[in-house]
Amino acid sequence: MGSTGLNKARAKMVEAGVDEVAIETFAHYFRLLEHGETGMIPESSIDPVDMPSLDDVEVDDEAAAQAVRHTAVIKLNGGLGTSMGMDRAKSLLCVRRGLSFLDIIARQVLHLREQHGATLPLIFMNSFRTSADTMAALGRYEDLPVEGLPLEFLQNKEPKLLEKDLAPVSYPKDPDLEWCPPGHGDVYTALRGTGLLDQLLAQGFKYVFISNSDNLGAVPDARVAGWFAGSGAPFAIEAVRRTPSDRKGGHFARRKQDGRLVLRETAQTPAEDAEALADLDRHRFCSTNNLWVDLAALKQALDVRQGILGLPLIRNVKNVDPGDPSTPKVIQVETAMGAAIEVFEGSQLIEVGRDRFVPVKTTNDLLVLRSDVYDIGGDFVLDQVADELPFVDLDGSFYKLVREFDKRFPEGAPSMRQASSLKVEGDWTFGRGVRVVGDVELEATKAERVAPDTVLSGPADA
Template sequence: MGSAGLDQARAKMRDAGVEEIAIETFAHYYRLLEHGETGMIPESSIEPIDMERLADVEVPDDVAAAAIQKTVVIKLNGGLGTSMGMDRAKSLLCVRRGLSFLDIIARQVLGLRKEYGARLPLLLMNSFRTSSDTLHALARYEDLEVPGLPLEFLQNKEPKLLLKGLTPASYPADPDLEWCPPGHGDIYTALRGSGTLDLLIEQGYRYVFVSNSDNLGAVPDARVAGWFAQSGAPFAIEAVRRTASDRKGGHFARRKADGRIVLRETAQTLPEDQAALADLDRHQFTSTNNLWFDLHAMKATLDQRDGILGLPLIRNVKHLDPTDPSTPEVVQIETAMGAAIEVFDGARLIEVGRDRFIPVKTTNDLLVLRSDVYEIGADFALTQVASDVPFIDLDSGYYKLVGDFDQRFPEGAPSLQKASSFRIQGDYTFGHGVQVMGDVELSGKGAQRVPAGEVLGGSQG
């Protein structure tokens, strides 16, 4: 017998047309939440993990080519980029030469199809907020959609729950804010509920490569596909060594109780374990969110579990309107897709180069991507040409929102190829052809301009 809060949430989801399997998955996590589950992973319950390196693996060319023939590419594309002031799909943001993330992704896939003679379908997991804009933007690529397969399937949505009472939140001023996505762990529920999982199997595909649409390093590389195919693993994640910029992010570890690989996110880390989370020597690897899974293994596991994969709960507490702290606190029930690694026997990790992990979460990341740190090749893959990726810290008061950021770099990003770090405190607008050398820090009061062609080095007021 369900609680009143769960009954109300179920009714609200059914009225909104949410798939029944998504409702049952939500109910599973609601019950965990109701019984006090927090999803926390104590440091005492895990130990560090090591893994093989892609650079050391031998993948014959014929194995790589055969694997990419059976691979489907899925991009997570539900984000709006609201943290950067956007109100549409973040993947529509311009990256370079008038090309958006979506443009570059589409051209990467089309190029690989030509190189390998592969069907290599591209599917997008959109949200109800990104679907229309995304499909409109991709309409220019007439050959992108593979006959018999959709170009998208939709992420599910669920009601935000009031922290007090765990009943669905109501917000007549903006009813959309009553809903939230269930985290990217919803991909498995959405694939099954939409019928896409069965459709891909019926059409002869075997492997799925999943990555975020804001990570242009996540090319569906045939060599990685070949490694995954010859490993025989049901599920795998590409990992990278953590750097200073990853201190606050999640990491891989091994659970002492059963030896399973786990992915511990920041939201699953106790306050007293934050120092261990940030210890780059202890926990050396973070997730790229580049995932590979075997379609047959995924279907069999979902069938065994009545469609509920059983990923660890992430209990995310926010305000009902994230921009208004006077609105009530709500709980958003979330899961992380990478956490599925603990579900599958024989799941694997592999260390890849940082060139496969170029996420854009802030305008700091966007500045690097728009600079000359990377080159975009004829195949639209990104190549890092700088010896190191510089650390960027822009004043959030002037650069956090994309509109403000663009106004301050009207002539494009400065050269960062020879930069180690670049910190700005204050309001600076940059002319054309500015170069940043070594460690640079700008600080000053009032609006200031960096002249065209200026070479910056050291601390400057």
């Protein structure tokens, strides 16, 4: 018999129709919480890692094309973009020329299918909040579905637990807030529980490329597919060099105890190790969340573990209503899909260019993506044409929410191709044809306007 809290949580999940595999996975982590597991990875337990670069790898063109023909694509698409004030799938956000993330992803895949004569199924892992909007938007792409495979499968949900006693929280004011997603590590649980893993194997697919829908750099590139197939690895992650903007994020390391590769997230780093986490010379690589998985190896690992991969626990403490700090503290039990790198013996890392990691987490990122820093060609792949990526810091009081951001760029993003940085404090509206050159800072105590065709230049232009 389980504890009272676990029994209540289990009953709540059963009543909500949550998949049995997901319930047992949740129970596994609940027991870890009960025993005081924090999921922390101390600096003393890990060493830095090095890895090969894709630039130095030779991949035969036919081998690359063959690998793509045996690959399926999964996009994680459960996010609403709530941090930017959105209440629908974040991937529906307009990026360029009237095209959303979803439009560009669909067209990238359709182009690759034609180029390589590949089936290349595209499947979205949606949440119950993003499913309807996403499927409606994809309806315009009649050639996208692959016979015998769905266009989507749903991520699971689990109850938030009261921090004080681990009982599932009750919040009658908004019952939806009693639930949370289990982190993107749920992709493996959902693949098994929905039967999609078996379907893919039955149709002859060997590999799956998994990435985030808000990263348009995450194209199922044939060269990377060929490298992964040739490596014989059961699991691989694309990594990039960390930059100052990644100081607070996770990184790869090697565990001293058994030599396995690990992915240490910020939430798994003890406070006393914060300085080591931010040390870009010591821990040089972070994850793109672009994953390559051997489907047969994944099935075997799940079968051996009765469906529970045993990814490291992430104990995330929040308020039951994230927007109201007066509401009770809850624990959200999460896992990271990249953490599966430690599950598979022989996992690999490969360093890729920053062009494969273009995540949009804030409107700062969105401004760069909408600007002329990138071109989008006939293959719908982002091509960085600026010499460097500009650093953007927009005043959160006026630009954090997409609707407010859009009001201040009514004629589109300024030219950022020659920009090093843009820092905006105060309320500025930008006219058509504005160019940013070098390092630019704008300050205002009242609403101001940048006139059309203005060239804003800073010290780097001097």
